[in-house]
Amino acid sequence: METANKIREFHNLINGKVVPAVFGNWIESVNPADGKVWAKIPSSTVEDTEEAILAAKQAFGKWAVLSAIERAAYLRQIGDLLSQYAEELAMLETMDCGWVIRETTYGLIPVLQSIWYDAAQAASIASRGETIQLSANSFGYTLREPLGVVVGILPWNSPLFTFTIKAAYALAAGNAVIIKPSEYASVSSLRYGEILNKILPPGILNVVSGDGIVGEALVSHHDVNRVTLTGSGNTAKAIVRSTAHAPKPLTFELGGKSPNIVFADANLEKAAEGVTTNGIFTGNAGQICVGGSRILIQRSVFEEMISLMTDIIKKNIKLGSPMDPQTTMGPLANATQYNKVRQYIELGIQEGGEIVIGGRSGGEDVIPDEPSLATGYWIEPTLIRVGRNSLRICQEEIFGPVATVMAFDTEEEALAIANDTHFGLGAGVWTTNLDCAHRMIQKLESGNVWVNTYRRVGPELPFGGFKDSGFGKDSILENTREKTCVIDVG
Known part of the structure; x- marks a missing residue:
């Protein structure tokens, strides 16, 4: 465990490499338990997002052509690997957002593992379609295809859980992923991305920290094919405005008053x-x-x-x-x-x-x-x-x-x-x-x-809201698109 007076530095994860922000700027991370700075995270800019998007787009082509069985094998390896880093990740999550160690250790980490295993099992669903006989000489069928580059915008209250929900099923479906954690709690996500890249091919999973400039640059980019947000209604409205010129599937989980x-x-x-x-x-x-x-x-x-x-x-x-x-x-x-x-x-x-x-x-x-x-x-x-x-x-x-x-x-x-x-x-x-x-x-x-x-x-049941609590779910099928095909053999 790090000493209380040592300020640690964490970096972005782009194309499989741990890298600082292009212009070398930092954001201070505060431990909410004592209100003191304990770490620094990259204050990224549009240039950093461009690098991440390019890396994800290039890696997507190789990842998408893998079979569901091959992708599932990677995800199961991640689930196995997390046991080695459970103590470190639990500690970082606790220092990052104040979630007590008894829950991050004994509740959170096992749940993360179960999500990776469930995503591995669900990978085959993303490649299933339907076949329909249209006539004696023709038939139609549907294909499920990955979308491309998926951006996940995280909240500050539960970074690792939402990171995993957004990344695991998107990867299982054959997409490349870019995670943008909240500037209030990015440390655990940056380290998590580094750990996951011990298993995944370079560029398939990227993590870029920074303020709203980073989020806006990611979600508005033409080469980003889906955006999933867990956060506030105001952030959701900003995303809708930013994607108006480049429409794409959106998933919003926006809180409640339960x-x-x-x-x-x-x-x-x-x-x-x-x-x-x-x-x-x-x-x-x-x-x-x-x-x-x-x-x-x-x-x-x-x-x-x-x-x-x-x-x-x-x-x-x-x-x-x-x-x-x-x-x-x-x-x-x-x-x-x-x-x-x-x-x-x-x-x-x-x-x-x-x-x-x-x-x-x-x-x-x-x-x-x-x-x-x-x-x-x-x-x-x-x-x-x-x-x-x-x-x-x-x-x-x-x-x-x-x-x-x-x-x-x-x-x-x-x-x-x-x-x-x-x-x-x-x-x-x-x-x-x-x-x-x-x-x-x-x-x-x-x-x-x-x-x-x-x-x-x-992972056993879907999770999502009605009304101002958002729409859509971070499921395997929401990370795919459906293509209809007709063949006439006569």
């Missing part, structure tokens, strides 16, 4: 655990797209649930150094998000919300026993009791360890509140009534619905 609905007949202890530590007060401090930030509780059990939730928060959520395996919730990932979440807590009080628990911010107040973290971006797990869903803190994505708590009386009222949002990514339902569960699943306007569990994602 309801977590608890009915009176639910297992309340299980529900209290599910809507707090698993729903919103996660290892990366609620900075997760499907965070259950609107907790809706049937009125007859409202006070009991409030008591259960506050007890769980006090007993089970431990803030401290993210590198400590005992820590269960880390800091906000960067200063910008830290200040934004603090402002939302203040706004919630101004709007008439009542803080049930939490509300404090800053390392000195939140974790006074750890002076080394005094200047970090720390916010307590915070529950705010509200009386109506129209408040800004109920409508706008806060993206932090803050949830509103609201009572409802009937199933119809719960649905009306749950669907009263521009977002539609995730929803949770807690009930022992199977009929109720099916009705809620059918009527909730959400791309993902979990019953008596929450935030269950993985």
Whole structure:
């Protein structure tokens, strides 16, 4: 492990080589736990993106002609290789964005491996078509072909997971890939790209760090054939504008304002655990797209649930150094998000919300026993009791360890509140009534619905959103195009 006072330098990965930005400029990377600079990443420019696109385009021709079996073999080797670098990658991810080490080590890395293995297994799907007999002397068939160069734009809250989802299936389908991580959290992605290139042919996977100039140059380029974004609605709008002159397939996963609905007949202890530590007060401090930030509780059990939730928060959520395996919730990932979440807590009080628990911010107040973290971006797990869903803190994505708590009386009222949002990514339902569960699943306007569990994602099932939460999925087929062929043999 690197010493705390040593600033490490990381570089782009272009055409299989670790290279600095063309003009040698840097961006400082800050450890959110203590607010101090710990690394430097390339501040790339358009010139760097041109090199990456050229490398990807040239490598694509050789990669695309490989059979699905050959491509799958590369991806399985990557899954095997990750075990050797698990400790390093977990540490870099934790220092990069504050996600606690117990989760990056025991949760994240195994999931990354499973995605690479699943992509390897799915590779053959990308080459399958259909055959149709059109007449006695003619038949038609379809082919699946790779698109070409795929650009993946990553968020700062979960770089390695989104990197893997975007790269693995695009590579399995026969595409070349360029990853652009967030300038707030690029370190783990740059190192990850270097590790993956120990297996992959040069140019097939490239990683270029930098600000929005880099992203705009990549997505607007005529030689880029698909763009997949996990990020904000504003970034999605910018991408749409940038690609207007060169249309291409777009996939957007844009966050949410997910309801977590608890009915009176639910297992309340299980529900209290599910809507707090698993729903919103996660290892990366609620900075997760499907965070259950609107907790809706049937009125007859409202006070009991409030008591259960506050007890769980006090007993089970431990803030401290993210590198400590005992820590269960880390800091906000960067200063910008830290200040934004603090402002939302203040706004919630101004709007008439009542803080049930939490509300404090800053390392000195939140974790006074750890002076080394005094200047970090720390916010307590915070529950705010509200009386109506129209408040800004109920409508706008806060993206932090803050949830509103609201009572409802009937199933119809719960649905009306749950669907009263521009977002539609995730929803949770807690009930022992199977009929109720099916009705809620059918009527909730959400791309993902979990019953008596929450935030269950993985390669086994597709993941995507409705409404302002985006469209499309990072699946194997979305990384292909379909060609129709007709042959007359008469």
